[in-house]
Amino acid sequence: MSADDTRQLLIDAATRAFAEHGVHNASLLEITRQAGQRNRGAVHYHFGSREGMLVAVLAREAEFLGPRERELLAVAQSRPREDLASVFEAVVRPAVELAETGWRGRCFLQIVAQLVDDGPGSTDPAVQEVLGRTGGFEVYDLLDQRMPPMPEALQIERTALATSFLLRSIADRARARDRETPGRAQLSTEDFIRNLISMVTAMVTAPVP
Template identity: 25%
Template sequence: MTSRSEKARQALMDAAEELYALHGVEAVSNRAITERAGSANHSAVAYHFGTRDGLISALLRRHMDEVGPLRTARIERLDDATDLRALIACWVLPHVHVLRSTPAPAWRARFLFQLRTLPSADTLTREAMADADDPEALTARMSATLGDLPRGILHARAQIAAGVLLGVCAEFERLVALGDQEGSWEEVGVFLIDAIAGMIAAPVSPGGHYDPPRSPLGI
């Protein structure tokens, strides 16, 4: 791929991320993306990505390519005595670090949050995470620190935690864009670790074994 072609491709991805973040995936046409990217070729999305799902897959892979090495490095530093908060940090902090490092104006967190409503989001996310460290490895280590917490409850709470992670980051990104945020991305990360650790380790009441469908969209 030539540098000119790659530049055009990145411009389309940046435009899509912004428009999807602002308006939702279903409300944005490929033509609107090409116009926002400054391209006169209204078939540019089809040329570079094939379909809308191909474009979204590229956006997810771009994010995971940035998150993945940071997560791997954290996991490699873990030891056998690692506690629950350190395990959750391996999941939360690489994601937060990438969002913090995204040049302004940033739309990444809001795009990922909007993506939850897309029917193909789970499939696309699984494909984007295919080469990532196995999330089951972290889940297994969490389970070992939690004693008698049923594995199904852990998975169900992790699904809720994924929504919390995406929602909190999307809202903070929005406030940053408005200049109304209090605190920093680092403080958001610590807040999320504390909140998620508290929820995952909470006692299980009788009748509290609801197990929602599993989704990987907690990237």
């Protein structure tokens, strides 16, 4: 097996483990075992650290999201200032498209939702850099400009909660469609996207308490 093959097996194992157990709690030894590697130092050999492995996991999907988010961001920028829905579409639609590519996309969304919960101050700079490749930071800059007036702390809280909600909702929907036993009826992809955009827009524009 080549070094590239080994690296890809480790990335796949880490993607599942980070999504299921958490970025900080997943066992590197268990990731190594799930990848079929006997060398206990395989993670450090190929990635240098837990953060290096996380960067590799995120980078694979960032290349998919970046062009799509920026394409929809350009559309949102052409809309009136009060149009928040078009800004959220630049997050929701690419994320749904990614989730429908398979389990890797779904796990990516779960991992990013964790990082949003942690906040940027607790995230390694290299991780922040790879997240920047998705175009998400540019989308959220526009969202900040279009949010209705409210205290800064409340705006940050609403944006974080809305982001976590939409990412997990998209990942959960993809997971439900993978189940062998049917659950509740699912909306069509387009109806799901439009409804989710409407819901998160309502969340961030709800009356200030």
